Structures are given as C-alpha cells and as structure tokens.
Amino acid sequence: MGNKSRLTLSASIAGLLSVVAIVGYLSWSFASSSSSDRQFSLTVVNVDGPPVDITINGEVVAHLVCHGGPNSAMTPSASRPLPWTVTVTRSDGTVLGTWIETGNNGARKIDIRSNTVYEVAADQGGGPVPVPCAT
C-alpha cells in the first residue's frame, strides 16, 4: 500500500470516528435533555403550612405536615389515570386549592406556604425561606 493510500485510509478512519463521536455526543445530549421532567408527575411540599390532606379524584392519597418526611412524586397509573382533580384541604375542611392535572405540562409541584397554596412547574423556586408552621 502506497503513502497516498495509507493517508486516504487514515483520513477515512478518522472521519468515521469523528462521525461516530458526533452522533454519540448528540445522542447523549438529547438523552440528557429528555429527562423525567418532561413526563407528568406531581409532588406536594408542605413547606410551612398547616396539616393538610391531599385528594386525587375524591380519594385521600396523602396527609402532609410541614417538616415531614420525604415526598414521593405521584404519577398516573391504571388505577389512577389522568385527568386528576387535586385538592388540598385543611383538617378543619377548608379547601386551600383545587387544580385539574391533565398531564400536558410536565412535572408539577404544589407548594404549601403558610395558608397560601400554589401549583407550579416542578423546577421553579420554592419562595421565601420557611417560617414556623401554620396551624
């Protein structure tokens, strides 16, 4: 094999490797950006609010106190398909908020801040630092 052929071969291999590297990089990038936050889930965080019940479609699914344990993200299932009507209720029966979750807006979060409750994208800031738990 002559010098010219060897150079052509090495350039071809290098080119092939670079194509593989670029494709691999792009695949990695797309895999990174298609993380779970594009899929619907709902997490409720009782930051400094009163004790509350969380209901989905009329069924109580969680009782949350502030400074409670880890919160698991809730996801749709065969027994609990979307859409969800989610309600946050104080122990005295006062409804602090109700939302319809259709699953079209990615991962969501409900923050309970004192006696105010709001629903946001899961990766939005949590607001002011906590104050003593509301009663």
Place this chain on the structure above:
Amino acid sequence: MFRHRFLPLLAAWSLIIPLGLMTAGRVAASCNPGRSPDGQYYWAASSAFPSSYVGGVSSYIYNYDPYVTGNGFSYAWVMLAGGPGANHAQIGDYKSANSRNVVIQVQNSVDGIRNIDFAAQPANSYTTYKITASTNNTYDFYVGNTEVLSQVRPWTPNNAEWAAEIWQLSSQMMGGVANPEYLSYNQVLYNASWHNNSVSPWLSTSGSGNPNTYFGLGGTAYNFWTWDKKCAS
C-alpha cells in the same frame, strides 16, 4: 503534495473538534452528590426584617455551575418578600437539569407565580444581583449595573433575603468544600439608605432531615458562604 501535507492535519482536526464539542460547557466544579431525590427544599439563608418597609436587597454572588438532575434545581438568589402568603420578588443564578440562567421569580396572590429567564452569567465569575422596590410597588431587577426587568406588583415588602437553595436532595448545593458558594456584601435598603445585613445565616429545610448533614455554612450576615459536603470543589 497538498493532500499529503494536509490530510493528516485534517484527520487530526476531525478527531479534535468532536472531542472539544463533548467537553464544551462543562465546568469542573459540577459534582454529583450521589443522593436520592426526596421532594424537599434546602436553604443556606439569611432573612432580615429591619423595618416595616424594605426598599431593596443586593448581594455579590458567585456564579457556580452545580450538578442538577431530574426535576431538581440549584439557585443562589436575593429576594424581597412580604405581605400575606408567599409574596416575593427574587433574582439570582439558577441551574436546572436542562439549563443555566439568571432567573427572576415573582409571585403574589393576585397574579400567581411567574418565572422570567435571562442569559446566565459566566460560571466561576461574580455578579451583583439587586432588587429595588418603590413606594408605588414597582420592582426593578438588576444584573450588575444593568436593569433587566421592571414589574408592578400589588404588595409591599418588609423582608429581605439572601440564599442558596436546592429542590431535591439529589441536586448539588452550589459550592464545594474547597470552592464554596459566596453571597457577599449583603445589603438591605431601608430608611432611604443601604445597610449591611446583620442577621446571621442558617441552614434550613422543608423536610424532616438535618441540613447540616449535607451542607456547610460559614461567614457572617454580611458575607457568608456555603458548600455541598459531598463535593470537593
């Protein structure tokens, strides 16, 4: 002759360019703390109520590029807050799993919550983030000396805050043991002049765990720093 001289060079560049692309945008400071998501917030923060009316807050904040995964975030910010509920105006250096930005968040009971994103400041640099409020409830947000947004919101601030915050314990608190996250020259505007913050910072969480297990905190009210104990730098 041309091909003999330039084909090896071309071959070398064809490898170097993709390798460069693969490492572009990575910052050595980012570190996976190896923790599971827990659906809770964590703060290294100071919060001051120096007067019934607070007209501004500022801090010289280290722009860090932390590790974030899933739907978590890591955020270093200043805030004016007050009134019923969680009314607030906030600006700072923010990182989610998908992007790094300067993020402004405004929230009140009438208009709800809103995030506005701007281009991130360079990682490993420092930027003064500042908010001022006028008596007609106009909030002006600054990145360095540049005003980036003005908003009118129907509430009055009585509280200034400075914090580094994460959502999900799987996220890295900004800063490592040898390269902490700095919130410096922390000042609050009241009675028509700027004052140094005098409230010592603390670690807190919305959950039941002890944040001291995971994060460090040093300094004073005027100049404090925090770090993720799982990360060297």
